Amino acid sequence: MELYVPILVLAVLAAGFAVFSVGIAPFTGPKRWNRAKLDGYECGIEPTPQPVGGGRFPLKYMITAMLFIVFDIEIIFLYPWAVAFDKLGVFGLVEMVLFIVTVLVAYAYVWRRRGLDWD
């Protein structure tokens, strides 16, 4: 646990600084009210009305996020394997080839179904 205490110290320092900066931001500058200035910026045209609670966004981004989770978990499995590789010997190699092949099946499927294309 002692290993993590210094990170906490730095976290307190960084969070203190960030909260302080964001907190004093409204008070250090001038205040000149202007209706147009408080609108969303859309290059000068009337801002598009945005639905409360956020609007819709392209599904593509969600697919990317899902793929990210799949591959990120794969990486998480690769790390301990890499660290223990010398102890595992040939067994480790066989296991990881099988694992990567399994992931590659999903990867190839996504590729073929154009899940990785962007147009």
Next chain:
Amino acid sequence: MIPNLVADPAGPTLADFGKDPLWISIIKALFIFVFLMLGVLFGVWFERKLISRMQHRYGPNRAGKFGLLQSVADGLKMGLKEDILPRVVDKVVYILAPVIIAVPAFLSYSIIPFGPMVSMFGVRTPLQLTDLPVAVLLVLAMSSIGVYGIVLAGWGSRSPYAVLGGLRSTAQVISYEIAMGLSFVAVFLFAGTLSTSEIVAKQASGGTWSLGGLDIPLPSWYAILLIPSFLIYVITMLGETNRVPFDLPEGEGELVAGYHTEYSSSLKFAMFQLAEYVNVFTVSGLAITLFLGGWRAPWPISLWDGANTGWWPMLWFFVKLVLVFAFFIWVRASLPRIRYDQLMAFGWKVLIPLNLAWILLVATVRALQNARSEQPGSVPVVLVIAAIVVIGALAIYFRFDTVNQRRREAKAAEVAADMELLDAEPTAGGFPVPALDLPHYHGVNGRKEVPSGTN
């Protein structure tokens, strides 16, 4: 075989951490904080100055000697600007986002080693805030949390540019994070640990490789030993920090300023700017730690006995950091921004499969070496696996290639058909296209055109 690398006795290992009294931790944390703040001020100035020189300009040269105080002046100016809270924003998310993006950026630096054991006010302690058995994971985790800042800033702004910029930036960062995470695997395979101080220790000496009675000295930096990993990491670190050529979130021609469009030029915006530069320093520091020998002196300097002791290594670390940062700027001056679909395709279709293939290759070679030295009976097994992997990879590649080739040909035929149609009837497809053979304007009759640059 690769001999068991003996760590330099001066280099700290995981066992040396967690023994600091609290006040030493506070001093170190303060140092990192101040170092990063000054680093950002210096970095902004250095980037502007260097890129100016590359473009035959002077760059900032008014505030202070050589314009050194330029970024201080910029920071002060940001504090004195009006802080606009647009009417439509989601106030909580909008205000929290700069904090969420800035804090993790700082935290990543807690595991970057600056140097060996030194005596600090009578306490023997490593020049590194702390080290964990999973140190590199901390960096990846923090960069993932930083993504929340980006996506929340865009989402909380509730403006089309900001939302699109936030989404794009998020998709890009997470895509390149996968390739980045994969590029570390080969390093961990060789180092056998995730602790940064021990990875630096493993790069202390390359050892020798006995080949037919000849002792060939091996390079000690993983950047040389594992070149493909290093190259992939260099690419992903540009993508991960949204730097040129992957700075699409700031594609001002399309998205104004991306996810921080709605943040006026106040201290909130300064947090985004700060986080961006701190992230650049973090990935540079990680590149130095994992691939470029960490704080250890490079070859000609390392001949001097005292090079890797005391406070000197901090200097080598800073020099390396400045050089890696200069590389970022050099890339920015050299390369144009790439298109978004190319960016995603490159990340998913090139970097990831290449990375996986490279990992399997490294693992097979490593297993072969281990098998030779420890249990010679299993060498054929490894060779069979290697053959299966190579054949399988080739099979997948060729199968893929035919499918994609067919697809590309279909697309090209479609385009060719469209062009033919356009040749026959320029307004086909609904766009009024001016004829391409219209006479060009060459000035009013008789008046000579004046070339630019003359009076």
